[in-house]
Amino acid sequence: MTEPGVVGSERTVGTASGGVGSSGRRRADLPQLPPALPTGNALDLLRWPVLNTVLRSRWPQLLVRVAALAGFLIAVLTGLLGTPVGNHNLGIVLVWIAWWTIMMLVALPFFGRGWCSICPIPMPGEWLQHGALLTPRRNGAGLKKAWPARFKNIWLQNGAFSAVAVCSAVVLTQPRITAVVLLAFLFVAIGTSLVYERRAFCRYLCPVGGFIGLYSQLAPVAIRVKNKATCVAHTEKSCYRGSADGAGCPWMLYPGALAKNTYCGMCMECVRTCPHDNIAVTLRPFGADLRSPAGRRLDEAFKGFIMLGAAMVYSAVMLGPWGDLKMAAYDIGSARWFAYAFAVLVFINGVLPGLFLAAVSAGRALAGSTQTVKRSFIAFSYALVPLGLMAWIAFSLSFVFASISYLWPTMSDPFGVGWNLFGTVHASWQPYLTRSVPTLQALVLVAGFTWSAVTAHRIAGEEHEQRAALLQAAPVIVCCFLFTASLMGLLIA
Amino acid sequence: MRAEWGARLLVVFGTVALAVLTAVAVRVPAGAVELRGRMADDGGWTPGAIVTRVGEPLTLRMTSDDVVHGFAIGQSARPAVDLLPGTWMTTTLIFDRPGKYTYYCTRWCGPNHWRMRGTIEVTGSGARVLADSVPLFLRLKLDLDQAHPSDALPAETPTAARADGLPSPVAPDGGDLRTQSPAQVWRALRKHPVNARLTDQQLWDEVAAVWRAATSRERLAQGGQLYRDNCAACHGETGRGDGVMAKALMAGTAADPPGGEHTGMLGMSGHGTVAPTDFTNGRNMLGASAAFLQGKIIRGGMGTGMPYWGPIFTESQLWALVDHLWTFQFDYESGAGSSGASRTTRDSASKPAMRPH
Numbered sequence: 001m002t003e004p005g006v007v008g009s010e011r012t013v014g015t016a017s018g019g020v021g022s023s024g025r026r027r028a029d030l031p032q033l034p035p036a037l038p039t040g041n042a043l044d045l046l047r048w049p050v051l052n053t054v055l056r057s058r059w060p061q062l063l064v065r066v067a068a069l070a071g072f073l074i075a076v077l078t079g080l081l082g083t084p085v086g087n088h089n090l091g092i093v094l095v096w097i098a099w100w101t102i103m104m105l106v107a108l109p110f111f112g113r114g115w116c117s118i119c120p121i122p123m124p125g126e127w128l129q130h131g132a133l134l135t136p137r138r139n140g141a142g143l144k145k146a147w148p149a150r151f152k153n154i155w156l157q158n159g160a161f162s163a164v165a166v167c168s169a170v171v172l173t174q175p176r177i178t179a180v181v182l183l184a185f186l187f188v189a190i191g192t193s194l195v196y197e198r199r200a201f202c203r204y205l206c207p208v209g210g211f212i213g214l215y216s217q218l219a220p221v222a223i224r225v226k227n228k229a230t231c232v233a234h235t236e237k238s239c240y241r242g243s244a245d246g247a248g249c250p251w252m253l254y255p256g257a258l259a260k261n262t263y264c265g266m267c268m269e270c271v272r273t274c275p276h277d278n279i280a281v282t283l284r285p286f287g288a289d290l291r292s293p294a295g296r297r298l299d300e301a302f303k304g305f306i307m308l309g310a311a312m313v314y315s316a317v318m319l320g321p322w323g324d325l326k327m328a329a330y331d332i333g334s335a336r337w338f339a340y341a342f343a344v345l346v347f348i349n350g351v352l353p354g355l356f357l358a359a360v361s362a363g364r365a366l367a368g369s370t371q372t373v374k375r376s377f378i379a380f381s382y383a384l385v386p387l388g389l390m391a392w393i394a395f396s397l398s399f400v401f402a403s404i405s406y407l408w409p410t411m412s413d414p415f416g417v418g419w420n421l422f423g424t425v426h427a428s429w430q431p432y433l434t435r436s437v438p439t440l441q442a443l444v445l446v447a448g449f450t451w452s453a454v455t456a457h458r459i460a461g462e463e464h465e466q467r468a469a470l471l472q473a474a475p476v477i478v479c480c481f482l483f484t485a486s487l488m489g490l491l492i493a
Numbered sequence: 494m495r496a497e498w499g500a501r502l503l504v505v506f507g508t509v510a511l512a513v514l515t516a517v518a519v520r521v522p523a524g525a526v527e528l529r530g531r532m533a534d535d536g537g538w539t540p541g542a543i544v545t546r547v548g549e550p551l552t553l554r555m556t557s558d559d560v561v562h563g564f565a566i567g568q569s570a571r572p573a574v575d576l577l578p579g580t581w582m583t584t585t586l587i588f589d590r591p592g593k594y595t596y597y598c599t600r601w602c603g604p605n606h607w608r609m610r611g612t613i614e615v616t617g618s619g620a621r622v623l624a625d626s627v628p629l630f631l632r633l634k635l636d637l638d639q640a641h642p643s644d645a646l647p648a649e650t651p652t653a654a655r656a657d658g659l660p661s662p663v664a665p666d667g668g669d670l671r672t673q674s675p676a677q678v679w680r681a682l683r684k685h686p687v688n689a690r691l692t693d694q695q696l697w698d699e700v701a702a703v704w705r706a707a708t709s710r711e712r713l714a715q716g717g718q719l720y721r722d723n724c725a726a727c728h729g730e731t732g733r734g735d736g737v738m739a740k741a742l743m744a745g746t747a748a749d750p751p752g753g754e755h756t757g758m759l760g761m762s763g764h765g766t767v768a769p770t771d772f773t774n775g776r777n778m779l780g781a782s783a784a785f786l787q788g789k790i791i792r793g794g795m796g797t798g799m800p801y802w803g804p805i806f807t808e809s810q811l812w813a814l815v816d817h818l819w820t821f822q823f824d825y826e827s828g829a830g831s832s833g834a835s836r837t838t839r840d841s842a843s844k845p846a847m848r849p850h
Contacts, residue, residue, distance in 0.1 A: 062500055070507055077515045084558045088579025123504075133500040415518040416556065416579045 042282035044226070046271070055268050055281060058134050061118065069120035071099075072182065074414065079179025083416045087403070087429075089175040090410040095182070096172050097403050103212075104396040109286075109389065112216030116209060116265040121185050122202055125193025126250070136247035142194040147204060147252070153299040157210030158306055162348070164207050165310045166341040169317055169329035199250040203263060214303045215389045216261040217289035217382075222282050223255065223264050223271070230278045231256030239270040239279070246272040255279060260289045262300065290382055290455050293462050298374070301381035302353065304388055308483060309348030311391040315490035319398055352483075356381065359479035367464055367472035380476050383456035387480055390448025391487050394441040398491055401437055405430040438492045445491070449484040453477045525552040525583065530562035530576050530598065533608035538596070540611070547617030551586045562609065563599030567805035568622070573599040588615040592622030595804035601726045604741040607800035626808060630788025633672060637788045638795070643676035643780035645683075648694050651675075651701035652824040659695055670707050671783040671812075675700050675822070679779075701823035708816040713825075716817030719810055723802070732772035732821035739769050742798045767797045772821035779822060786815045 046052045054060045071094060079091030086092045107115045127133050131140035164171060164181070171177050185206070192201035202209050225231050231239075239255045242248035246269045249255065253263055255270040271279045316322065317329045328340035360377050363369070369376060408427035413419040420426075433440075456476040460469035521527050529539045535558075545551040555564055557576040565573035566586070574584060588594070598609035615622075630637065670678075682688050682696045691699070721730070727742065729735040772778055790811055793801030806814065 059496075062503075066503055066507060069504065070511060073508060073511050077511065081515060081519045083556065083579035085578035127504075132497050133504060134497045415515070417518050417581055419518070 042222075042224070042280070042284040044280035044282055045221075046279075046281050051281075056272055058272075061268065062134060064118045065120055065123055068118050069123055072120045072186075076179045076182050078414045079175040079182070082175060082414060084175055086173040086175060087406045088410060088416060090414040091175045091178055092173065093403075093406045093410045095178055097400065098407055100396060101400045101404065104392055105400070108212060108215050108219070109393070110219060111221050111266070112219030112261045113209075113212055113264060113266050114219075114221070115212060116202060117267045119202070121182075121206070122189045122193065122199050124186065125190040125201065126199070128190065129193045129198075130247065136242065144197045145195055147196050147200045151204055153297070154204070154210050154213070154303055155299050156205055157207055158299060158303055160205060161207035161210055161303075161310070162306060162345060165306075165313070165348075166344050167332055168314065169326070170332055172318075198248070198252055199265065200252075202265060203251050210303055211307050213262040214300060214307065214385060215392075216264075217385060218287045218389055219261055220284055220286050220288075221266075222261050222284055222288070223266055223268075224258055224280055224282050225256050226278050226280050228256055230276050234276060234278075236275075238273045238275060243273045243275070245275075248273070259292055259294050262289070262295075287386060287451065287455070290385060291458065293379065293459075296378050296382060298378055301378045302349065304381050304384040305352045305356070306348050308384055308388045308391060309344075309352045311388065311395050312483075312486060312490060313344050313347065315395055315398070315487065319395075320490060353377075355482075356384075356476070356479055359475040362475040363460070363472040366474065367460070367468040369463060369472060371463060379459050379462070380456060380473075383452045383459055383476060383480065384483075386451035386455060387448040387483060390444050390451070391483075394444045394448075394487065394491050397437050397441050397444070401433045402431040404432065441491050442488065445484050445488055449480055452480045456480065521554060522552070522583075525554045528553050528555045528564075528611075530555065530557045530564070530602075530609065531559050532603040533605035534603065535559065537609045538598075538611040542611060543613045545586075545588065545613060545615055547588055547591050547615055547619055549587070551588070551613070552583060553586065554581055554583045556581045560602050561600050562602050565597060565599045566613070567595040567597060568807045569594070575600070586613075588613070590619050590622045591615045591617045593804075594622065597805055599722065601738070604738055606726070606738075610804075628788060628791050628803075628808075629671060629784040630791070633784055635782075635785055635788055637785065637792060641674070641780040641785065642776050643674065643778075645676050645679055645693075646775050646779065647697035650824050651694075651697035651822065652827060653698065653702040653705040654824070654827065656695070656698040656702035659691065659699065670703070671787075674782045674785075675704065675779045675819075677782075678703065701825070704819050704823050705825045708819075712813045712816050713820065715810065716813035716815070717820075719806070719814045720817050723805075724814075727769040727798070728772060729769070732818070734769040734771035736769060742768055767794070769798075772818055775822060778818070783812070783815045783819075786818055787811050790814060 046055065075091040075094045077091075078089055078094075082089045082091060103115060123133075129140045129142045129144070130136035131138070167177075171181055188205065189201040192205060193199075231237075234256075236243070237254070237256075238245070238248070240248045240253075249270055250267055251263055251265045255264075255274075258264060268281075271281070317325055320326075324336075325340070328334075328336040331337045357373075357377055360380050361373060363380075364371070364373065364376055371379075405427065406429060408422075408424040412422045412425040412427075414421075453473075456473040457469060460473040460476075463469070464472055526540070526543055528543075531537060531539070543551070543553075553564075555574070555576050557578045557580075560578060562576045563573040564576055564584075565571070571586075574582065576582065592615055594613040594615060596611050596613060598606055600606070602609065679696055679700050682691075682699060683693070688696060720728075725736055726738045727734070727736045729739065770777065789799070790806070791801065791803035793799045793803075802811070
């Protein structure tokens with residue numbers, strides 16, 4: 001199966017060799033290839049000397065990752081050994097309020113998978129796999145097996161996210177559970193690194209990485225090659241196979257064929273290993289990846305439904321007035337929790353896709369589409385990506401400003417033992433922007449709906465002329481409107 | 494290679510430093526006992542039993558793992574300490590008498606709040622606390638589970654002030670008023686020929702005046718405070734048995750088989766929990782003696798959901814609480830006016846004082 005962003009399959013560019021190839025030739029030794037061309041209208045951030053230096057050097061990235069690792073360890077330690085009271089535990093506040101805020105409001109919309117490039121979870125596994133922390137080497141540990149072909153999709157990530165989602169009421173509020181989940185991520189990532197090549201955990205298993213990938217298609221930052229001809233002519237493919245300058249793409253992508261952000265971890269290894277300086281870090285319009293019909297897949301389509309549905313479910317459980325629903329969500333292992341989990345899974349995997357399928361089918365009938373239903377369904381599901389991201393931003397706004405003040409006292413006294421490290425231990429809970437948040441949420445949702453409607457129309461335009469495209473898109477737009485109205489009701493009304 | 498080792502040192506040193514910092518942070522001070530409070534359904538106090546010796550300082554490092562709890566020691570004048578979620582606080586206790594003390598939660602933290610109890614066993618020499626007091630209900634061999642309905646009821650709330658203008662009734666045989674119910678006293682008054690000229694209601698007003706004379710403002714205030722702190726959540730501020738926790742008890746009685754273990758709607762657990770007693774119900778209250786009520790408070794309801802307070806309240810507190818319960822039946826205040834106010838309770842000598850307790 002051909003993957004998006006990959007030419008053919010990984011085999012077309014050589015077998016995996018643990019991320020570090022045998023090509024040790026320096027740039028000066030390389031044959032002359034066609035010069036790199038400008039990256040169209042996109043702005044190459046690497047043209048700025050400071051950014052070029054910062055992004056090419058491994059030290060800035062390492063330092064940020066070490067800081068993130070420290071945060072990760074603090075979250076785990078305070079989760080395990082600090083108070084079990086969620087809003088007084090730094091682990092909970094750090095992960096589910098501070099990190100989540102940065103992730104959903106800044107990192108994801110503007111930098112896509114930027115977080116993945118500094119994520120500390122795969123760090124220990126990579127260290128073992130590469131035999132080095134800074135510059136990858138060939139003598140690392142592990143079996144370096146190829147990831148099983150049948151799982152080269154994000155269905156496992158969809159399942160992992162769904163599993164976490166139905167337990168989220170507890171995961172998000174109980175520090176020890178949060179710590180255990182974080183440790184589980186860490187150890188699964190280490191185990192995966194020791195068995196499989198490269199960052200298989202990040203690419204195929206990480207539940208967070210799954211949705212970051214989906215929504216990174218909207219980000220204005222992307223890594224792309226400047227000139228594909230240069231890549232074609234470059235037989236060594238050091239960006240994929242690795243070289244003395246660095247590892248082959250940890251995300252198992254061939255940058256020369258990169259068309260979407262979905263699976264690019266923005267780790268900058270290809271920037272470092274490309275001997276022809278043919279990689280650009282581009283600044284482009286928001287949502288540019290959605291304009292390309294290439295690489296649309298059913299697993300990604302379902303990721304969109306899972307994320308949109310999860311935003312609705314979270315809003316209902318955590319912000320809604322339904323006590324019985326809350327109790328069921330918290331009572332993990334009980335009969336009522338199983339009923340809740342079953343209902344949630346049916347809702348996000350059955351009801352939402354079913355409604356959307358009905359809308360897509362209606363549009364096809366109206367416009368006289370000749371595409372298969374499956375193809376239309378998959379294509380139009382990408383119209384939900386903007387609405388999904390905006391739904392998560394709106395949901396996050398509901399608690400971020402209300403709860404961020406829990407950070408001040410917990411930072412000063414992470415273990416609740418009477419410390420006052422930053423002089424903020426007595427800072428009381430203080431919600432911010434309480435009057436503005438509903439308006440902000442409404443604006444965000446309206447923006448998401450508009451963006452989705454425009455995207456749906458554009459997708460319809462790939463097959464039809466103006467009027468027919470509008471006819472085909474109309475039911476999908478109505479469906480998006482219903483989803484938006486539901487979210488508006490759950491979050492604001 | 495030097496850079497690689499620098500990176501490794503950074504990561505390893507940072508991780509070790511964090512681990513050491515954590516170990517220092519969570520270390521329990523030498524000699525201190527770490528006491529955690531959780532709602533009873535989640536374990537109550539941990540540990541549930543502490544041992545110390547007379548005269549030795551007992552340092553407790555306490556926190557709450559869920560909601561706000563209060564820490565207090567039964568039959569102690571030491572004020573309660575609030576335990577805030579996620580915050581540690583330290584206190585040091587020194588016991589001067591051996592015995593088994595009960596520590597308990599003073600905040601209504603949940604439906605089974607009263608189950609948050611623990612014990613401190615204090616060893617050493619000296620007179621043991623709680624060893625020499627035999628409650629009156631035991632000395633009287635009262636059957637606390639026996640029904641005690643009053644066969645005589647007033648037409649309206651007996652009001653002590655109304656009796657102030659009446660001729661003094663002829664009192665019955667006297668004796669300890671704590672052993673007699675209001676109905677018993679009323680019957681004794683009713684039987685006496687000299688009281689024939691008084692109506693039934695006037696005699697009830699006389700009973701109210703007798704009960705008023707047997708207490709004091711201070712005791713009523715103390716009993717009222719104890720009631721609000723410890724009883725009102727089930728029995729209600731007005732004594733009607735309609736406190737915020739009453740639903741949990743009543744939900745159990747409605748849905749579960751009699752006598753079976755059940756958990757009410759709000760999570761109140763117990764065998765055969767029943768609706769909290771309505772202290773405004775004259776048929777129930779006027780047939781009970783003070784000793785009976787004190788016994789109920791000391792012993793609790795034995796699975797009905799009524800906690801046992803014996804290890805918590807001192808005898809003086811218990812009688813003050815009982816005195817307050819009578820205020821749900823008797824009106825000591827209204828009609829007294831500004832001049833009559835001074836005549837209420839025991840400082841009024843206008844009524845015959847049947848031996849007050």
